[in-house]
Amino acid sequence: MSPVAAADAVKRLRAADREIILLEHTSAILSWDQETFMPHRAIDERSAQLSLLQGLIHRRVTDSANEALFEAAGCSAENAEGREDLDAADRAFLRQAYRRYRRATRLSQELVERFAAAASRGQAVWAAARAADDFAAFAPQLSELVELQLEIAERIGYIDEPYDALLDQYEPFTLTSDIDRAFGELRRELVPLVEAIGSAPQLDDSVLRRDFPAEQQAAFGDKVMRALGYELDRGRLDVSAHPFATTLGAHDVRITTRYNRNFFSSAVFGTIHEVGHALYELGVAEEYHLSVLGEGTSLGIHESQSRMWENMIGRSRHFWEHFYPILLEHFPQSLADIDREAFYRAINRVEPSLIRVEADEVTYGLHVILRFELERALLNRECTVAQLPEAWRERSRELLGVVPERDAEGVLQDIHWSMGGMGYFPTYALGNLYAAQFMETISRDLPTLWDDVRRGEFSLLLDWLRRNIHIHGRARSARELCVDITGSELQAAPFIRYLKQKYGDLYGI
């Protein structure tokens, strides 16, 4: 096959890819509407619409013509990027498109449907089991899902262990052994740090539970998100039960938040977090728009963006030097007796707790490590489903020093496993690690960074993130980005250094 024919094959694959992405965005519009504005009796039809779109996408991804096209482009199991005489953009495209094709074709329609049905039942059974605090009721369902995940992993293939195949859906080109190494380092350092914080006098965060009317929260949040560089002609903020960011187009990335009148942190920090995700998607280079390369490269890198903005910037002392006076204008009564430093301390209180979604930035990683270790053990058959509740309690004691009395607050607390989402949890913690590792480079590259933050000025930082991370979309993997930017692979040390400095200061340890 001549190079011209290879280029022609790529052209045809790109045309099909464009339709796939348009359909994915269409699907995202339907889901966004479902979570924000849809009248509630439309729910069954909405599911039918979404399921039809998923079918159309699957048919295009697995189209029988694709095999010959990928072959003509030079793609194979050993060489996903295709012929070496193709240009870099085509090879980057082929790597992701071929990966998507292989994953989709290796799973039979029958297996996909069996898995979707089990996951759907799983969610319903889990919800009832959690409400009744009855793990035994969920156990058979979970066992079935573990077996299905193993079957999927075998079909997709993996390098060292089945977990690789599952992780790869969310964090492509990253291995379980990479996570294991980084999380091991994190665990060794975090456990004593949390213990030390626990022995120091606790910070007072009661101010956050005063009265914060939603309208003022929204007005303040609007100022913050604009200051961070979120373009409202390419996105918008709405209210939903669970906050999210979603890509409806290269120029249409929307976020949601929720307002809790008696807890300040949820809306503002939630908004900053989702803005971080949105800025990433909005920063992808135009040449990758409407293609498989036109989105964030992995969930871990995505979380690095959201958590950098939320925690490293948004929960920094410097950030509130600029924003606290503005916040006071919005809540003159509720904050009258609170100075900036007291507020800063309140929003950074650390406390080991049972529930992951309520955890602070220090203990959060331990919740993730617990889940990663258990789901990996399940898949390696080192732990059975029946042993899971006790294993959870044991690890919770080891890692966090707290033990759930009820499984509803332990092994049953998260929805992920019930949906067949094993391999997802690590990406939450990877975000913190990548963020801290990137931040060390950024601090060197941008000597005025913290002075800028103090003035509510974020354009240099956003520009840096765009040039070094966002612009590449999925043309560079998480690993490639990390090495290019920091000179080394994923490490836990920068995040540990960040935590020790920040919380050493806050807790006097």
Next chain:
Amino acid sequence: MSPVAAADAVKRLRAADREIILLEHTSAILSWDQETFMPHRAIDERSAQLSLLQGLIHRRVTDSANEALFEAAGCSAENAEGREDLDAADRAFLRQAYRRYRRATRLSQELVERFAAAASRGQAVWAAARAADDFAAFAPQLSELVELQLEIAERIGYIDEPYDALLDQYEPFTLTSDIDRAFGELRRELVPLVEAIGSAPQLDDSVLRRDFPAEQQAAFGDKVMRALGYELDRGRLDVSAHPFATTLGAHDVRITTRYNRNFFSSAVFGTIHEVGHALYELGVAEEYHLSVLGEGTSLGIHESQSRMWENMIGRSRHFWEHFYPILLEHFPQSLADIDREAFYRAINRVEPSLIRVEADEVTYGLHVILRFELERALLNRECTVAQLPEAWRERSRELLGVVPERDAEGVLQDIHWSMGGMGYFPTYALGNLYAAQFMETISRDLPTLWDDVRRGEFSLLLDWLRRNIHIHGRARSARELCVDITGSELQAAPFIRYLKQKYGDLYGI
């Protein structure tokens, strides 16, 4: 082919139809979002998404397998409803599905694309020509569109004249000669009625231009639409530049409005109008949901619903007996010195004007007749594009007694022709005729109707409309509905009687 095979063919056609409707609803969600919440830089991608969906719909409608299926079901040019041994629901389904199939397959892809391109250019050229008041700049584009519409009419086929084929897109199973007969009657009666009104002392509507803040308008409009029976778990009201109703699903029919602080009528009567459309779509029988039968049967019947609620109910004296005290609570300042009767007279002022979209319910029909006569003459080659501006002025003088000085306020005022939308205008006036004809039956069937309206109670009326009109969806044509309900075909006389009674009283003539 045996009856079993015919039933099987219907089953397969119904499965394909369900996907077509799901895709149409998906497309409607995207369009709704575009008009309400979409960030404006997403517009190009949104067009690409919509165009992809249109292509998918077209491919399914024209699928090469369909020909054999329709044949197996017994459909032919002479018998669209298929075999007589099929049940009534299947035959009603086949009539509409086969009609859609024939229309779509008779037009070549090449012609559809040529027409879409001309219509798209046409809109742009028209907008510039209207802004510059330069008909000559638009004339070549309009000529091209007229030729294309004739080409389309020839391909689709027609009974008496090309206009039939165009009208049939919007008002299926109705002929140009039906319209001509009804409009002739309407014209003969309306022209002298408008002249008589013009000679009587004019009503004062200056109150409508006082200060009506949008928030209070919205609060009042919310009460009205709930009272009319619009279910907010199956629909919602948002703001858009041009008000519309749109069907996103059988349980998801949304409407929009716009608030003009200094003109009371636009939001409230616009909302009532769109609620009328929405109630129709929401009232279709469940057995027709997610099928080609699951929507309003024609634009004329649709307008009969919207205009009945807006004008016959919403602009009646009885309606404001209930709602005027509530309105006063919302605008205590602006309406302090206005009694109910003065308000009723203000909202019913009649005045011949140049612009159709600003016309009252009496003169509105004359604007439509003018357009119908001209577009029909164009298609029958009884008038050339070059003669159009003068023909417009002449007819405007005859029908309305006013003559536009500028073409921008005459022949260039509407977007429809520039989009290739000839045959659409009549449906606006058909709505008034059908509404009045239905209303004479309703008044006999519901003796308490106006007492109910006086109490803000509309459930008997809505129930009547559901049972007699809405529930049938597209299973009955406009003509069939009209004959079933009123015992005769479309007539102008009931509407004339309605106008003479109402405006005779208002203007003392």
